[in-house]
Amino acid sequence: MTSRAELENYLATLLDVGRFRDYGPNGLQVEGRGEIRRIVSGVTASLALIEAAIEAQADAIVVHHGLFWRGQDGRVVGWMKQRLQALLQHDINLFAYHLPLDAHAQLGNNAQLGLQLGWGADAQFGEQELGFIGALPQPLDVAGLRAHIEQRLGRSVTAVAGDGRRLRRVAWCSGGAQGYFESAIAAGADAFITGEISEPQAHLARETGVAFLACGHHATERYGAPALGVHMAERFGLEHRFIEIDNPA
Known part of the structure; x- marks a missing residue:
C-alpha cells in the first residue's frame, strides 16, 4: 500500500x-x-x-x-x-x-516496443529525444522487416519501401510520430517505424530512400x-x- x-x-x-x-x-x-x-x-x-x-x-x-x-x-x-x-x-x-512515458529509457513505450521487436537503442534523437535508433541484429529487406513486425505485434503494417536498400539501422517512435521521419533520416536510419502515416511521408520515403513503416498507434503504445x-x-x-x-x- x-x-x-x-x-x-x-x-x-x-x-x-x-x-x-x-x-x-x-x-x-x-x-x-x-x-x-x-x-x-x-x-x-x-x-x-x-x-x-x-x-x-x-x-x-x-x-x-x-x-x-x-x-x-x-x-x-x-x-x-x-x-x-x-x-x-x-x-x-x-x-x-x-511524452514522459514515451521517452523513458527502460519503461517507456519506445524502449518497450524495441524489446517487443527484439532490438535495443544505442541513441535517442529528435525533439525532446523521443525517438530511438539502433542496429538490427542482422540486416533485413523491407519485406523481412515488415513480416517480423507483423508477427511480433499481431497486426498488419503499412510499408513504403524507400530505395530497397538492406536495412541495418532502424529508428522508431511510437504512436502518432510520423512528423519525426525527417529527424530519423538525419540520424542515419535506413527505416523508420511509428504508428501512423500521413500523406507527406510516402513521398519522403521515395525521395530519400529511407523506408517508412506505420504499425498502428495503439499497437505501438501498448x-x-x-x-x-x-x-x-x-x-x-x-x-x-x-x-x-x-x-x-
Whole structure:
C-alpha cells in the first residue's frame, strides 16, 4: 500500500515529468482515494477501461492517454461527463503520462516496443529525444522487416519501401510520430517505424530512400503502461493488472 501523494511524487521523479513540453497535464488528472493498494494500467482512459477498473476494484488507473488535452472543449458534457462521473463516483485516481512515458529509457513505450521487436537503442534523437535508433541484429529487406513486425505485434503494417536498400539501422517512435521521419533520416536510419502515416511521408520515403513503416498507434503504445504498472507494483507492494481495450488504430 502507498499514498496517492507518495505515488505521484515518485512517478514525477522517475519519469522526469518536468522536462517535457507536452499536449496535456502529466501526473494526477483526477483525484480519488488517498490510499492505493490496487492499480490498473491501460493505454487510454476510455470509459471501457474505467468500467473494467471499477470491476477490478482498482484504487488507481495509470494510462498513457489521459482525459485532458490542449485545445479541447473544456465543458464536462457527453463522453467527458461519463468518464469523470465514473471515476468520481468510485473514488478512483487517474494518473496519465504522455511524452514522459514515451521517452523513458527502460519503461517507456519506445524502449518497450524495441524489446517487443527484439532490438535495443544505442541513441535517442529528435525533439525532446523521443525517438530511438539502433542496429538490427542482422540486416533485413523491407519485406523481412515488415513480416517480423507483423508477427511480433499481431497486426498488419503499412510499408513504403524507400530505395530497397538492406536495412541495418532502424529508428522508431511510437504512436502518432510520423512528423519525426525527417529527424530519423538525419540520424542515419535506413527505416523508420511509428504508428501512423500521413500523406507527406510516402513521398519522403521515395525521395530519400529511407523506408517508412506505420504499425498502428495503439499497437505501438501498448507496452509502456503495463511495464510502468509492474514497476510500481514491485516498488510499493501493490496489486497490478494491465487491462487491454482493443483498438484497431
